[in-house]
Amino acid sequence: MLNRQNIVSYLTISRKETIRFLRIWPQTILPSAITIALYYVIFGNLIGPRIGDMEGYSYIKFIVPGLTMMSVITNSYANVVASFFSAKFQRYIDELLISPTANSIILLGYITGGILRGCIVGVIVLLISVFFTDLSIDNLYITASIIFLTSVLFSLAGFLNGIFARKFDDVSIVPTFVLTPLTYLGGVFYSITMLPEFWQTVSLGNPILYMVNAFRYGMLGQSDINIFTAYLLIIGFIIALYWINIYLLRKGFGIRT
Amino acid sequence: MPALKIENLNKTYKGEVVALTDVSLSVEQGDFFALLGPNGAGKSTMIGIITSLVEKTSGAISIYGHDLFKQPALAKSMIGLVPQEFNFSLFETVEQIVVNQAGYYGVDYKTAKQRAEKYLKLLDLWDKRDTVSRNLSGGMKRRLMIARALLHEPQLLILDEPTAGVDIELRRSMWKFLRELNKQGLTIILTTHYLEEAEMLCRNVAIINHGKIIENTSVKDLLKKLDKEKFILDLDCTVNDVPKIEGYKIKMVDDHTLEVEISTTQNINHLFSLLGQQDIYVTSMRNKTNRLEELFVHIVNN
Numbered sequence: 001m002l003n004r005q006n007i008v009s010y011l012t013i014s015r016k017e018t019i020r021f022l023r024i025w026p027q028t029i030l031p032s033a034i035t036i037a038l039y040y041v042i043f044g045n046l047i048g049p050r051i052g053d054m055e056g057y058s059y060i061k062f063i064v065p066g067l068t069m070m071s072v073i074t075n076s077y078a079n080v081v082a083s084f085f086s087a088k089f090q091r092y093i094d095e096l097l098i099s100p101t102a103n104s105i106i107l108l109g110y111i112t113g114g115i116l117r118g119c120i121v122g123v124i125v126l127l128i129s130v131f132f133t134d135l136s137i138d139n140l141y142i143t144a145s146i147i148f149l150t151s152v153l154f155s156l157a158g159f160l161n162g163i164f165a166r167k168f169d170d171v172s173i174v175p176t177f178v179l180t181p182l183t184y185l186g187g188v189f190y191s192i193t194m195l196p197e198f199w200q201t202v203s204l205g206n207p208i209l210y211m212v213n214a215f216r217y218g219m220l221g222q223s224d225i226n227i228f229t230a231y232l233l234i235i236g237f238i239i240a241l242y243w244i245n246i247y248l249l250r251k252g253f254g255i256r257t
Numbered sequence: 258m259p260a261l262k263i264e265n266l267n268k269t270y271k272g273e274v275v276a277l278t279d280v281s282l283s284v285e286q287g288d289f290f291a292l293l294g295p296n297g298a299g300k301s302t303m304i305g306i307i308t309s310l311v312e313k314t315s316g317a318i319s320i321y322g323h324d325l326f327k328q329p330a331l332a333k334s335m336i337g338l339v340p341q342e343f344n345f346s347l348f349e350t351v352e353q354i355v356v357n358q359a360g361y362y363g364v365d366y367k368t369a370k371q372r373a374e375k376y377l378k379l380l381d382l383w384d385k386r387d388t389v390s391r392n393l394s395g396g397m398k399r400r401l402m403i404a405r406a407l408l409h410e411p412q413l414l415i416l417d418e419p420t421a422g423v424d425i426e427l428r429r430s431m432w433k434f435l436r437e438l439n440k441q442g443l444t445i446i447l448t449t450h451y452l453e454e455a456e457m458l459c460r461n462v463a464i465i466n467h468g469k470i471i472e473n474t475s476v477k478d479l480l481k482k483l484d485k486e487k488f489i490l491d492l493d494c495t496v497n498d499v500p501k502i503e504g505y506k507i508k509m510v511d512d513h514t515l516e517v518e519i520s521t522t523q524n525i526n527h528l529f530s531l532l533g534q535q536d537i538y539v540t541s542m543r544n545k546t547n548r549l550e551e552l553f554v555h556i557v558n559n
Contacts, residue, residue: 005362008364012357020348090347095345099361099362100333
């Protein structure tokens, strides 16, 4: 699979995907930066002092990791689902399907765009937080690896959504009705230790909780869950989503008749 | 080794719609081949399977000796496709579209840029290289798809109705360009509804109807099957009635024009002299319809 043709093809898809989201940066990069800055102002500076400390940290400091993860998740997901669905909708996915490019390269090329956008937006959101609180990173490797792995996972999830999507509505259903609620309930704004025991157990079924907490652990050294469980879960999801996508591409689901 | 070999190809879509039945076909290297058939005959399905856009039900295909299903990468790298519908990103520039397509075939960026210049200049699109594709005219979009299909320098070019909706001037320049490519050794398969186009360009032809190949021969041999032709004769005088000449079917189109049906066993000079005996002289003549078109209609209807 890893021959010269496929390497060039991978670089071509990645370049095309990167140019795409950079070309439309007011739609892809800017909205997250503005939204998160507003979160920092309202929940961090205005409401935060009244809430007081959360798990021993000022409220703004507590929500920075969660809001960063929220941006990474939504951006990596949205990038791939929108781009892949557009390629299907305008039928220029055929350019790739008729070429000798391997299915795995198509998948890797598309998710590279999502990973890059997720990571770039994540870094921008972190940099904005400097204006509201002091940015501390307890463990750089954990912080960087979680941001990277989360963007990989949600890029793969976005691709899966793109394969199944048949109309534009299908592109926004999952982010609106699944991702946003799971993110808000995934410990972005609160620690699950504040919840009654039953709801703490229910929250453990939310995969986003593990990513938010693993990232918080990387930044603050504090987490509601075990960091190794978080890594196992994220990597497990990545492997499962990768093979589901490859299986569907091989079957030509939604792209070949 | 043929450029394209199809053996017992079958395709049944979901809902038991049979699109292709036991299709076998061979296209030699360097050929200019026409694939003809009425709408819904199975042409696009066949091209779709050859180009991996449609899944086959059964059968075998090889491209320059490479099995499309066992060695897909090798076989696919030999093919260039100009599809019927526009299928490029509407937000990318002309140059980005062709350079990216070359990249998918493993052509490095620098070489792809050089080839983009070569083919965009050949197709008169170089000045538009920075134009976003949605702002191109219909003819330019067609030429862009040809340039895109050529950038990885394929051995077999498949054109699915490339001149549909194209004005006559552009159509002629496309014909010239395609003839030139074929002279350089590129094998070309063309589907078209303009039978005149197939007759002018192609050496061999297959006619497909209801998913089956009903004719596969050279254009010359196919035209030999035409046992009669209809001609329109423009006259230098006015006629009030159909001239009565034994052995010829003649109709009046108007008082200056006749339509005559001549079989291959008859001699058109003989007809002219018989008309001359009645002081009727022909100033010009033309086929009523394209010869291949007449034959096509006859074959498909039977």
